[in-house]
Amino acid sequence: MANQIYPCLWFDGQAKAAAEHYCSIFKNSKISSENQFVVNFELNGNKFMGLNGGPMYQFSPANSYVIECETQEEIDHYWQKLGEGGIYNQCGWLDDKFGVSWQIVPRVLGELMADPEKSPRVIQAFMQMTKFDIQTLLDA
Template sequence: MSLSKITPCLWFDGQAEEAAEFYISIFPNSKITTIQRYTEAGKEYHGRETGSVMVVEFELNGQTFTGLNGGPYFKFTEAISFQVDCEDQAEVDHYWKHLKEGGDEAKQQCGWVADKFGLSWQIIPKRLKEMLSDSNSERKSRVTNEMMKMTKLDVALLEKAYEGA
């Protein structure tokens, strides 16, 4: 059971279980914890087939999520995204490669990637946060300018900009 009192609930149109399986295949230490199914009760409101998946609870590297099959009424937008803090370029490459599979290529800029379900992720190297926290405004400006040109973030190129090379 999660110690967090806040759990993101992601609204899907019938793909909550598929999405959970997709995400747990990408993130380490991840699992589906519970699947709840629709019953006859309330069918006049929810309109779902009895026995179909209603809710999938899952964990991604310790963070609890709920996937709700609520129907076609709401879609994901970039107004909500999840940041994935990466130790190095290898982690950036891993998450970028897998999360973008089947996703919207047009929505990829500055480390953001939209997955095949329309959910936005920010794949951020830890080093970028350190560089952007530097008190030297010239360094931060160079890094920001370099980052704005990128889709997937490249730590080596960001480092070069940081150093003024």
């Protein structure tokens, strides 16, 4: 059996609340087990562990979760739902109300960045954005 790798998110007593919040946002998501210290949950089939570890550690943007979106509607959904009560940052980044950092990015961004002629214009366009706008990137 292969080793499974998944993130453990350290919360100060809010692991269950965070897991419930995330499961309400992502399709195909569920809490699979819980006790007073640990909540195991899945988001879009990806396993996560929430740990009620106390106040010793805080989240930072040095560890973020990327959500690659096909459509503007998906970007809008995750941006609004995850950002509610949190902090919106530049270039598709946000910190949710639990302090976890997320990057909400269009799938097409990689293709646009791979085009050496278009890439500088795309960079200039997205440096002006908080939430990504796919059409603006395509038009750059």
